[in-house]
Amino acid sequence: MKSLRVFAPATVANLSCGFDVLGCCLENVGDEMQISLSAEAGVRITKIEGADLPMATDKNVAGVAVIAMLAALNDTKTGVDIEIYKKIKAGSGIGSSAASSAGAVWAVNELLSRPFTNAQLVKFAMEGERLASGNAHADNVAPALLGGFTLVRSYAPLDVLKLHTPKDLFMTIIHPQIEVKTADSRRVVKPTVALKKAVTQWGNLGGFIAGLYTNDYDLIGRSLEDVIIEPMRSILIPEFENVKSTALENGALGAGISGSGPSIFALSKGKTTAEKVAKAIEKVYQPTGIIFDIHVAGINANGVTMVS
Amino acid sequence: MKSLRVFAPATVANLSCGFDVLGCCLENVGDEMQISLSAEAGVRITKIEGADLPMATDKNVAGVAVIAMLAALNDTKTGVDIEIYKKIKAGSGIGSSAASSAGAVWAVNELLSRPFTNAQLVKFAMEGERLASGNAHADNVAPALLGGFTLVRSYAPLDVLKLHTPKDLFMTIIHPQIEVKTADSRRVVKPTVALKKAVTQWGNLGGFIAGLYTNDYDLIGRSLEDVIIEPMRSILIPEFENVKSTALENGALGAGISGSGPSIFALSKGKTTAEKVAKAIEKVYQPTGIIFDIHVAGINANGVTMVS
Numbered sequence: 001m002k003s004l005r006v007f008a009p010a011t012v013a014n015l016s017c018g019f020d021v022l023g024c025c026l027e028n029v030g031d032e033m034q035i036s037l038s039a040e041a042g043v044r045i046t047k048i049e050g051a052d053l054p055m056a057t058d059k060n061v062a063g064v065a066v067i068a069m070l071a072a073l074n075d076t077k078t079g080v081d082i083e084i085y086k087k088i089k090a091g092s093g094i095g096s097s098a099a100s101s102a103g104a105v106w107a108v109n110e111l112l113s114r115p116f117t118n119a120q121l122v123k124f125a126m127e128g129e130r131l132a133s134g135n136a137h138a139d140n141v142a143p144a145l146l147g148g149f150t151l152v153r154s155y156a157p158l159d160v161l162k163l164h165t166p167k168d169l170f171m172t173i174i175h176p177q178i179e180v181k182t183a184d185s186r187r188v189v190k191p192t193v194a195l196k197k198a199v200t201q202w203g204n205l206g207g208f209i210a211g212l213y214t215n216d217y218d219l220i221g222r223s224l225e226d227v228i229i230e231p232m233r234s235i236l237i238p239e240f241e242n243v244k245s246t247a248l249e250n251g252a253l254g255a256g257i258s259g260s261g262p263s264i265f266a267l268s269k270g271k272t273t274a275e276k277v278a279k280a281i282e283k284v285y286q287p288t289g290i291i292f293d294i295h296v297a298g299i300n301a302n303g304v305t306m307v308s
Numbered sequence: 309m310k311s312l313r314v315f316a317p318a319t320v321a322n323l324s325c326g327f328d329v330l331g332c333c334l335e336n337v338g339d340e341m342q343i344s345l346s347a348e349a350g351v352r353i354t355k356i357e358g359a360d361l362p363m364a365t366d367k368n369v370a371g372v373a374v375i376a377m378l379a380a381l382n383d384t385k386t387g388v389d390i391e392i393y394k395k396i397k398a399g400s401g402i403g404s405s406a407a408s409s410a411g412a413v414w415a416v417n418e419l420l421s422r423p424f425t426n427a428q429l430v431k432f433a434m435e436g437e438r439l440a441s442g443n444a445h446a447d448n449v450a451p452a453l454l455g456g457f458t459l460v461r462s463y464a465p466l467d468v469l470k471l472h473t474p475k476d477l478f479m480t481i482i483h484p485q486i487e488v489k490t491a492d493s494r495r496v497v498k499p500t501v502a503l504k505k506a507v508t509q510w511g512n513l514g515g516f517i518a519g520l521y522t523n524d525y526d527l528i529g530r531s532l533e534d535v536i537i538e539p540m541r542s543i544l545i546p547e548f549e550n551v552k553s554t555a556l557e558n559g560a561l562g563a564g565i566s567g568s569g570p571s572i573f574a575l576s577k578g579k580t581t582a583e584k585v586a587k588a589i590e591k592v593y594q595p596t597g598i599i600f601d602i603h604v605a606g607i608n609a610n611g612v613t614m615v616s
Binding site: 018019020021022151152153154155159161163164188190191192193194195196198199200201202203204205206207209210213218219222223228 | 328415462499503511531
């Protein structure tokens with residue numbers, strides 16, 4: 001039977017100025033999955049290591065994503081067995097569910113000789129997000145599938161774009177192991193915003209994207225500001241302001257909440273700066289007694305890839 | 309005495325998806341101004357042709373802009389005489405006041421051997437906008453001074469960017485000669501927006517800017533959508549929906565309200581399409597009995613320029 005092992009990357013959504021539309025894909029941080037075609041029709045989760053997640057296909061994000069994909073092909077004959085080797089912690093805010101959904105549909109698409117483009121796979125992976133959070137958002141699955149920085153230009157119709165990625169950007173991510181459920185984190189977000197703040201936000205989003213295309217690191221940094229969501233959500237994250245200001249003092253271009261948190265990202269020019277930022281924010285978190293992980297990662301230009 | 313004649317271009321602000329932040333500069337459509345240094349200290353409006361505008365320096369947008377500029381230089385000795393040859397109609401929505409403010413400060417800066425960059429001149433020209441509309445907005449004066457497409461990333465601190473301009477874009481502008489004052493047009497805009505609509509808007513703004521940098525005309529067209537301001541303001545403009553749909557049917561990439569109206573813009577790939585759009589929307593307006601102008605113009609990459 002044909003089988004594939006893939007790396008399913010972690011992702012950072014929102015990126016301060018792009019709530020629900022921006023995301024980027026990380027190198028080295030992510031899960032592995034073994035996806036195999038089977039003679040027995042249907043989709044099965046056959047193994048999960050590293051996390052306590054549902055084995056029932058219709059309760060598992062990878063399962064529902066592949067079901068949606070096969071349904072779009074009117075395919076009732078293909079059998080798929082999914083093994084998940086989880087490294088990204090659930091609820092971390094760096095796209096744990098997106099990695100599983102994206103990794104699964106990407107691998108099955110490969111095994112079926114690519115009936116879909118990577119951009120077309122986004123809508124199937126979004127079904128995993130719908131199961132995970134009640135909201136079929138695309139800002140993690142798009143970068144997981146396309147790589148680099150991505151923009152969800154529109155949800156109806158779905159239109160996702162891969163943006164230009166400057167070479168020298170590195171992420172520092174701190175994941176405090178407290179539980180902030182995506183659904184809870186969405187609840188603190190108000191349904192209306194002041195037009196004035198919305199204008200500030202789209203100025204920054206525009207500046208960020210112009211900065212990506214012109215490799216203007218200062219502009220990218222100036223644009224990493226969130227006047228809408230961060231003030232509401234950051235209160236759920238211990239030491240957020242302290243981590244952010246420490247990252248900036250140590251040379252980061254900008255910092256903010258990764259997705260719906262509790263992870264905090266800092267974006268830096270150069271790996272040396274990103275590592276310096278990691279050491280500095282580690283010192284901020286140590287006295288809290290909260291268990292945390294820290295990652296330093298480049299931007300993954302490819303998204304999900306085969307593991308050789 | 310030193311003297312300069314300049315072309316002060318018309319501009320289109322907002323561009324559907326970029327309320328208060330996006331703008332672009334037009335070729336051929338604009339005013340001329342003759343700016344002269346004088347032995348007598350102070351700023352004077354010495355001639356206005358083509359419009360009934362205030363001659364008092366502190367009531368004239370060009371006057372207050374130059375006063376702000378000289379004040380920033382602590383210059384109490386320079387004398388400036390300003391002649392304005394107005395072609396852009398006041399209240400048209402294609403940056404009439406911005407052309408005068410921008411043209412005046414650009415010319416005086418040249419005559420004083422450029423103490424400021426063009427980007428630095430924006431804040432002085434904004435004083436003219438404050439006088440004209442009660443709001444020191446930059447989305448017309450920025451493209452008038454920098455040329456091409458511009459983004460006001462931030463107002464505090466002021467940060468204006470010139471974006472990449474694809475070669476083959478042309479504007480068709482129809483100006484129905486009805487009065488829609490900027491202040492009135494701002495009044496119909498609600499102070500809060502649904503977060504969901506704000507997300508749609510920043511997706512489109514991001515797509516528009518990515519489209520400019522990648523010369524992706526289809527993406528530019530898909531992104532020219534305004535779910536926030538246009539539904540409110542378009543009711544003030546007779547035949548708006550009809551003009552817009554006619555422009556799209558005739559090949560325009562997109563269409564919307566120019567600035568705060570009543571002018572309507574359509575953006576097309578290629579001059580031939582822009583001229584076809586002009587003819588088609590002319591037919592829409594003729595039966596209304598409303599007097600109107602139509603312009604077809606390329607994108608002016610330079611902004612204010614000297615007239616040879």
